[in-house]
Structures are given as C-alpha cells and as structure tokens.
Amino acid sequence: MGAQGMVCSANDTVTEQVVAIKKMTNPFQNVVFAKRAYREIKLMKLFNHKNIMGLLNAFTPQRSLKEFQDVYLVMEHMDTALEKNHWE
Template identity: 75%
Template structure:
C-alpha cells in the first residue's frame, strides 16, 4: 500500500526508509521513500518525468526519474529494462550512473512504477549551447562528452541522442 500524500509533500518526522510519501506534479504522482526530500520537477521526456531531490541518507542532491508506464506494453517494458540495465552496468566518470532504483509497490500484483535515482546535473546540453563559454571551457566539455561516448562504444553500446537537451552537464562553469 502506498501512503496517501502528505499535505505539503514533506516526509513525516522519524519515518523509516521503507516509508513513502507522495507529491503530485501535473498529472504525475511521485511516491518516493522519505529519505528523498525537497522534490522539485526538472523535466518531462519521452521515457518519463524527472524531479530533483535531496537524499538525506547520502547527503547529496539527486535526480529521480519516474519511468512513464514501463509495463504498458512489451516495447515499454523492454525500454525500461534496457535503461535500467545499461545505467547499472556502465561505470564511467563522464556518464551518469545509477545510484538507486525503487518501486513503492509492495507486491508483484501491484508492481507498476519504476524510479531511477541518479546524480543531479547542473544543466543539459541545450542550456550549455546557449551559454557564452570561452574556447577552453567548450573544448573541455567536448572532450568529456567524447570520452563518455568512447567508453560506451568500447562496450558495444551506441548512444542515440533524440533530443538536444539529453546530454546532461555537471559543474561546467568553475
């Protein structure tokens, strides 16, 4: 059973990690463990919605992606499995990795939601393109992206960017 939404979406004091709370963003409801606080919507894509949050267990900011109807049909299920598997297997400093995954449902009969927890990035590629970066910073950013792509290709993975903003960038302006 998923607990009902708390009035402001804030977890109850003293709640254990197995406890969940819910927040609604438009027509999407996020039900997350109480360890994740300060949920804020960041974006909506073809695969699902992403919220920023603070992980009180690790004391870091994270991105939580709720996969959109992962079991609606075989195609959606394969996409969800592929994303989960690749994020878990690929380990490289220039590629976003999977920190955690969870479902709020307690039984296989209820199982319908999949959430992926990742490192929170500062910007997406579309936002970076709009910035006025000097040649040195732009070159370094391109180098990091190419290193990540090379790592994927060496593992036999071909990455297809279907949206300008798909590539995410962390701390590019330092």
C-alpha cells in the same frame, strides 16, 4: 519531462547529496516500453563515466505485483542538460 518519464532533483537525507529521481510510469505496459526500460537500467549500471549519470538505486513504491505500476530511478545529479548550448 521526457519520453520515458519525469525527472526531478531531490536531497538524499542519508548521503546528504543532491540526486535526480526519474519516475517511469507503466514501464512494462507493453514489450517496447519494457525493452526500453530494461535497456536504460542495464546501461546505466554498466557505464562508469563522468559524463554519464550513474544509477544509484531503483525502487517501486507498490507492495505487490498486482499493484505494480511505477519504477523510480535514483541517479547522480547533473548540473546541466544536453539541450543547453554551452558554446554561445
């Protein structure tokens, strides 16, 4: 759980790889949240580096603009987290 949403790991049944899925709830509820969501998505698509998770897919389960609420980001899975201290 973080400031921008909740993340879990999942198995992609098509590619048979482990992925991370981030749920962004109401990312466009105001201008600040919208800018953060757009910036995150844009940067993840631009960067191609082994230490930066790449964006594999993005989708919303809602079928109409009126229902639109959540965005899911499917990303490369990382085996660690930044808060872990690897030098102990």
